[in-house]
Amino acid sequence: MAALDMSTPYSPIYAALYDHFIAPAVVPVSTADIERLVSRAAEGSSILDVGCGGGQHAVEVAVKRADLQLVALDLSAVFLSRGVARAKKAGVQGRVRFVHGDAVELPFADEAFDHVFSTGSIKHWSDPRRGLAECLRVLRPGGQLLVMEADRGCRPEDALRWTGNTRVPAPLRPLLLAYFRTIVTGQSIDLDDARQLWDPLPLADKEPPRRIPNTPALVMSGRKPL
Secondary structure, X not given: OOOOOOOOOOOHHXXXXXXXXXXXXXXXXXXXXXHHHHHHXXXXXEEEEEOOOOOHHHHHHHHHOOOOEEEEEEOOHHHHHHHHHHHHHHOOOOOXXXXXXXXXXXXXXXXXXXXXXXXXXXXXXXXXXXXXXXXXXXXXXXXXXXXXXXXXXXXXXXXXHHHHOOOOOXXXXXXXXXXXXXXXXXXXXXXXXXXXXXXXXXXXXEEEEEEXXXXXXXXXXXXOOO
């Protein structure tokens, strides 16, 4: 089951519940770092979102920057259909292309994108090292790679605060917190794992993995050398 095995695609019911109740708390965690990436993107840049889920970030970027071209990839056809609908509703369906594919075998040519980001997806990859290598392969020299993920070592108070930002009814949030700490972050990475994944990558301006303040998440960033 997708709810227990993070490497399998979401079922239609689970995806719908996630998109409605959980995503509103997940998306803001990554917004500031993605906005910084987008602010540095040259006019006409192409950006890949690996593990896009329901396409919230890709659609938001397309709304804010009409000059950019977005490609959003996910293993879940269910989520991709939700992303297509979201892009159409926002009026950006012509500038966000949704692609069904696996992060560990990206269906794109070498150096196809100016920038690549991924939010909350590594824990779903069957081979995180291979997935990161694929992200670098499709990234053009000088482009930024930005990766965020749930932090297995997060502070209890940050996880609790995060549950309060979801749409889950308050009486059910203790159950959500237990699920988040045991299943979601339990199958995710911590700072030590992130360093082991990030440190060997041939990146310039490499920022060491760090926790995003007041959230149960971590982030890592760097540029592909020219």
